[in-house]
Amino acid sequence: MPDFIAEWLNQNEIFTAMTIMEYWDGMVTTVHLVFLSLVIGLLVAVPLAILRTVRNPFVSGPVWLYTYLFRGTPLLIQLYIIYYGLAQIEGIQETFWWEIFREPFYPALLAFTLNTAAYTTEIIRGAIISTPNGEIEAAKAYGMNWFMRMRRIVLPSAARRAVQAYSNEVIFMLHASAIASVVTIVDLTGAARNIYSRFYAPFDAFIFVALCYMALTFILVFAFRKLETHLLKHQRPVNG
Amino acid sequence: MKKMIFAASCALALIAGGAQAQERDLRIAFDVPYEPFEYKDENGELTGFEVELAEAMCEEMNANCEFVIQAWDGMIPGLLARKFDLIMSSMSITPERAERVLFSEPYYNTPGGWFGPESFNSDVTDMDAMEGKTVGVQRGTTMDTYVTENMGGIVNIKRYTTADDMVLDLEGQRLDVVFVDYPVGEQTVLTKEGFKEVGEPVKLGQGVGVAMRQRDTELAEEVNAALRTLKEDGTYDTIMQKYFAYDIKM
Numbered sequence: 001m002p003d004f005i006a007e008w009l010n011q012n013e014i015f016t017a018m019t020i021m022e023y024w025d026g027m028v029t030t031v032h033l034v035f036l037s038l039v040i041g042l043l044v045a046v047p048l049a050i051l052r053t054v055r056n057p058f059v060s061g062p063v064w065l066y067t068y069l070f071r072g073t074p075l076l077i078q079l080y081i082i083y084y085g086l087a088q089i090e091g092i093q094e095t096f097w098w099e100i101f102r103e104p105f106y107p108a109l110l111a112f113t114l115n116t117a118a119y120t121t122e123i124i125r126g127a128i129i130s131t132p133n134g135e136i137e138a139a140k141a142y143g144m145n146w147f148m149r150m151r152r153i154v155l156p157s158a159a160r161r162a163v164q165a166y167s168n169e170v171i172f173m174l175h176a177s178a179i180a181s182v183v184t185i186v187d188l189t190g191a192a193r194n195i196y197s198r199f200y201a202p203f204d205a206f207i208f209v210a211l212c213y214m215a216l217t218f219i220l221v222f223a224f225r226k227l228e229t230h231l232l233k234h235q236r237p238v239n240g
Numbered sequence: 241m242k243k244m245i246f247a248a249s250c251a252l253a254l255i256a257g258g259a260q261a262q263e264r265d266l267r268i269a270f271d272v273p274y275e276p277f278e279y280k281d282e283n284g285e286l287t288g289f290e291v292e293l294a295e296a297m298c299e300e301m302n303a304n305c306e307f308v309i310q311a312w313d314g315m316i317p318g319l320l321a322r323k324f325d326l327i328m329s330s331m332s333i334t335p336e337r338a339e340r341v342l343f344s345e346p347y348y349n350t351p352g353g354w355f356g357p358e359s360f361n362s363d364v365t366d367m368d369a370m371e372g373k374t375v376g377v378q379r380g381t382t383m384d385t386y387v388t389e390n391m392g393g394i395v396n397i398k399r400y401t402t403a404d405d406m407v408l409d410l411e412g413q414r415l416d417v418v419f420v421d422y423p424v425g426e427q428t429v430l431t432k433e434g435f436k437e438v439g440e441p442v443k444l445g446q447g448v449g450v451a452m453r454q455r456d457t458e459l460a461e462e463v464n465a466a467l468r469t470l471k472e473d474g475t476y477d478t479i480m481q482k483y484f485a486y487d488i489k490m
Contacts, residue, residue, distance in 0.1 A: 084408055104398075184399060193313070193399075198380065200336060202316075
C-alpha cells in the first residue's frame with residue numbers, strides 16, 4: 001500500500017479497516033439483492049410482456065393492472081406493505097413461509113422483483129409492438145407459426161430495441177435499492193447510516209457511499225455499452 | 241413633578257421595550273414521537289416531559305422559543321447547519337457526540353430496558369442463552385453502543401431509525417427482544433398485550449443533555465443556569481411527576 005494512503009488511513013478515525021469491511025459487506029448485499037431481483041424480474045417480464053400484447057383483454061388486462069399498480073405507487077410503499085404487511089397476516093409465523101419472510105432480505109427481494117418486473121414488462125412490450133409490420137408479414141409468408149415468429153423474429157429484434165431503455169431501468173434499480181436499509185438490511189446505504197450514527201460525520205460516511213454507487217454505475221454503463229455495440233452491430237456503417 | 245414622572249415612565253417604557261426587543265429567539269428541535277419525552281397529544285399539540293421542561297427553561301431564560309420537529313438522523317447536521325439552536329430530544333452525552341456539539345449539564349438519565357414477548361424466558365445477561373437471538377435497538381443510541389460492544393457477534397443486531405418500526409417488528413416476531421430506553425419501552429411495548437420486561441434495566445452513559453453548537457458557550461451557560469434553577473425550585477419535579485412514577489432526575 002502506498003505510504004500516503006497508509007498514513008491517511010492511520011490519521012482518520014472513520015475509514016479504518018473495520019468500517020471499510022462494513023462498507024464491503026454492504027456492497028455485497030446491495031449487489032446480491034439488485035442482481036437477483038433484476039434476473040428474476042427479467043425472467044418474469046418477458047412472458048408477461050408477450051401476454052400484455054395479446055388482443056384478448058382477459059389475458060392482457062390482468063398484466064396491465066399489475067404493471068399499472070406497481071408503476072403507479074412508490075417502491076418504498078411497496079416495500080413497507082410487503083415487509084410489515086406479511087408479518088400481520090394471522091398465523092403466518094407458524095407456516096414455513098415465515099422461515100423465508102422473517103428475514104428482511106426476502107421481503108425486499110420480493111418487492112424489488114415485482115417492481116422491476118412491472119417496468120421491464122412495459123419496456124419489452126413497447127419494443128414488441130414497435131416491430132415493423134413487414135418483418136411479421138415476411139415471417140408469415142415463410143409459413144412460420146406464432147411461436148416460431150416470436151422466437152425467431154419478434155423477440156430478437158425487440159431485445160435490440162429494448163436494451164437502451166432497460167439499461168436505465170437497471171441503473172434506477174441499483175439506486176432505488178438504497179431504500180432496503182429502512183427495513184434493517186445493512187446494504188451500502190445501511191452501512192453508511194450505521195457508520196454515520198457512530199461517528200456523526202455525515203459527509204465522510206455518505207460521500208464515500210455515493211462514490212461506491214458511482215463505481216457500480218460506471219461498471220453497469222460500461223457493460224451495457226459493450227452489449228449495445230454487440231447487439232446493434234448491423235446498424236454501424238460498414239467502414240465505421 | 242408630573243412632568244418628571246411622565247418622563248421617567250417614558251424612559252421606563254423605553255427600557256422595557258428595549259428589553260422586550262432583546263428577548264432572544266431560540267429554536268429547539270425534537271424528534272417525535274418519543275413517548276413520553278416528546279409526542280403529539282390527541283389534539284396534535286406537541287407535548288411530553290422534555291417539551292414541558294423546554295417551555296419552563298425558555299420562560300426562565302426569558303427567551304422566545306420556537307419548537308422544531310426534526311428526524312433523529314438529521315439532528316446534529318441540522319444543528320450545525322443552523323436550522324435550530326438547541327436539541328432537547330433525549331440526546332445522551334457521549335464522547336463522540338461531544339466532539340461535534342456542546343452539551344449542557346445532564347438533565348435526566350434513564351436506564352435501558354429489555355422487553356420481549358411473554359414466551360421469552362432466557363436470561364439476557366447469559367451470553368450462551370442469548371446466542372443467535374435477534375435483538376432490536378435504535379441506531380446510534382447508547383443502547384445500540386451497549387449491545388454492539390457487549391454482545392456483538394453473539395446476538396444478531398437489527399438497527400432501527402424509530403422505536404415504532406422496531407416495536408412493529410417485535411410484534412411481527414422478527415425480533416426476539418428489544419433493548420430500548422426504559423420509559424419508551426414502558427409506553428410502547430408494555431402497553432401491548434403479550435409483552436413483558438425480560439431483564440433488569442441497565443444503567444447507561446452520562447445522562448441526557450441539551451446539545452448546542454460548540455461556539456455557543458454563552459448560551460450553554462444560560463441553559464445550565466436555567467436548568468439548575470428549575471431543578472432547585474421544584475418546577476423540574478412537578479413536570480417529572482406528571483410523566484414518571486420513578487426518579488430520572490440528574
